[in-house]
Amino acid sequence: QKEVEQNSGPLSVPEGAIASLNCTYSDRGSQSFFWYRQYSGKSPELIMFIYSNGDKEDGRFTAQLNKASQYVSLLIRDSQPSDSATYLCAVTSTGRRALTFGSGTRLQVQP
Amino acid sequence: GAVVSQHPSRVICKSGTSVKIECRSLDFQATTMFWYRQFPKQSLMLMATSNEGSKATYEQGVEKDKFLINHASLTLSTLTVTSAHPEDSSFYICSARGSGAPNTGELFFGEGSRLTVL
Secondary structure: OOOOOOOOOEEEEEEEOEEEEEEEEEEOOOOOEEEEEOOOOOOOOEEEEEEEEEEEEEEEEEEEEEEEOOEEEEEEEOOOOOOOEEEEEEEEEEOOOOEEEOOOOOOOHHH | OOOOEEEEEEEOOOOOOOOEEEEEEEOOOOOEEEEEEOOOOOOOOOHHHOOOOOOOOOOOOOOOOOEEEEEEOOOOEEEEOOOOOHHHEEEEEEEEEEEOOOOOEEEEEEOOEEEEEE
């Protein structure tokens, strides 16, 4: 079982729609959860992080965390073609200072 | 956020040569830096943790004699791919945590270095 799992996609949504990206993790000791966006050929850039169960909103982005289900998601409202990228879920793992990344979900926003 | 700079962004070399990649923290001091590798359409895989003033910690399966890491100062870590072969062709990315407070735990990434070994 992979430590952090994501559907590879592509997830295709029309412009203006809500894109929903999901991530599950195996380490129950994980405390911090991050969403990064990576454009092709570029390094990842942080979108947002979440520590506590529930929702956290930042502009068009909402992160949702459910530690009991070991599940974290990212909602993108009013999706724009510029949101087309690969979205990486990352978590802290017990005993490790680095982040563990999922394989990413490729999002395509159709104009 | 913290700024991490990586150089070179692209490098092409012949098989058997060595390549050095530099990673600098520009506006903060990083006692720890992390080196990741990313193959096409795959995730970031941690290669090693670079510790200022001490030996790097390598992940299982990563050859420490092939991927030499030096972290001689609080703002510079280098990764040298020795005797590179085509299978080493990849996107190498360094990262660090900011030193400010509150420490939210996120990693800041350099621009990445695309290595192509012919």
